[in-house]
Amino acid sequence: MQYIDTHAHFDLCMEEGVGTESDLMAGLASSGVTHAVHVSIDAAGFSWAHDFALRHRQQGILFTLGIHPSSPAGKKELDDIDRYTEMVMNSDEAALLFGIGETGLDYYRMHRPKDEQQNSFEHQIHLAQKYHLPLIVHSRDATEDSLTIMKKYAPLHGIMHCFSEGAGYAKKFLDLGMYLSFAGNVTYKAAIKLQESAAYAPADRLLLETDAPFLSPIPLRGKKNKPEFVIHTYRYLAHLRKVEEQELTNQIHKNFLSLIRETLHQNPRRLT
Ligand SMILES: [Zn+2]
Numbered sequence: 001m002q003y004i005d006t007h008a009h010f011d012l013c014m015e016e017g018v019g020t021e022s023d024l025m026a027g028l029a030s031s032g033v034t035h036a037v038h039v040s041i042d043a044a045g046f047s048w049a050h051d052f053a054l055r056h057r058q059q060g061i062l063f064t065l066g067i068h069p070s071s072p073a074g075k076k077e078l079d080d081i082d083r084y085t086e087m088v089m090n091s092d093e094a095a096l097l098f099g100i101g102e103t104g105l106d107y108y109r110m111h112r113p114k115d116e117q118q119n120s121f122e123h124q125i126h127l128a129q130k131y132h133l134p135l136i137v138h139s140r141d142a143t144e145d146s147l148t149i150m151k152k153y154a155p156l157h158g159i160m161h162c163f164s165e166g167a168g169y170a171k172k173f174l175d176l177g178m179y180l181s182f183a184g185n186v187t188y189k190a191a192i193k194l195q196e197s198a199a200y201a202p203a204d205r206l207l208l209e210t211d212a213p214f215l216s217p218i219p220l221r222g223k224k225n226k227p228e229f230v231i232h233t234y235r236y237l238a239h240l241r242k243v244e245e246q247e248l249t250n251q252i253h254k255n256f257l258s259l260i261r262e263t264l265h266q267n268p269r270r271l272t
Contacts, residue, residue, distance in 0.1 A: 013224070023027045049091060101159075137158060163194070174201070206255060
């Protein structure tokens with residue numbers, strides 16, 4: 001099997017004591033996880049993310065550049081992300097940059113004012129479109145505002161990360177061109193509407209992730225999460241969708257590659 005974790009925070013996993021860098025890498029290899037995307041959440045993490053992907057490019061590690069809606073996003077941070085993205089995209093390592101994000105809106109935590117979150121989100125949508133990179137969206141308790149902003153820029157190429165809405169909203173985000181990525185919380189007993197979305201999503205627009213160190217899937221709920229645990233979410237989803245695990249794994253592998261390829265013709269540098 002070739003599993004993919006489309007969304008993990010390796011730096012936070014280490015800070016949380018989940019394991020050392022080499023533990024986490026060894027866990028991926030022994031579990032059959034052939035690709036994982038390290039997602040950055042603030043400008044301070046950009047160079048670590050970049051170096052981490054460089055260190056482990058042979059193990060299928062890619063990285064993103066993004067400012068999470070809970071992270072500061074003033075002029076300085078927005079300039080930083082522009083500058084860093086330009087630098088990477090003009091380098092030989094452009095292919096390691098998977099996308100822009102995670103960005104979006106988080107009205108649940110509300111660590112930053114709404115207008116700052118919205119401005120940062122639109123800035124990062126522009127940036128993703130400028131370089132034809134997938135956009136990784138975090139939306140929590142802000143579905144309507146996320147949709148309103150995203151509609152302005154449709155069609156979009158990217159991922160609704162840790163998708164947590166029902167099938168009605170799933171359709172709306174799919175219509176904008178987005179892929180839906182499900183995290184470990186889809187395995188939780190109470191997650192009925194989320195399971196409804198995961199059963200409803202078209203096979204060719206589906207991705208899976210851990211969001212490690214958060215949201216460990218059953219049967220590891222309560223433990224801190226790590227990228228190799230994504231295999232449990234695959235198992236659960238295969239069962240939910242009534243397909244063989246091998247079929248699901250192949251399909252998600254294809255989806256992951258086509259999400260990258262959809263933007264390649266616009267941006268041949270990513271082939272290097
Ligand atoms: Zn995340």
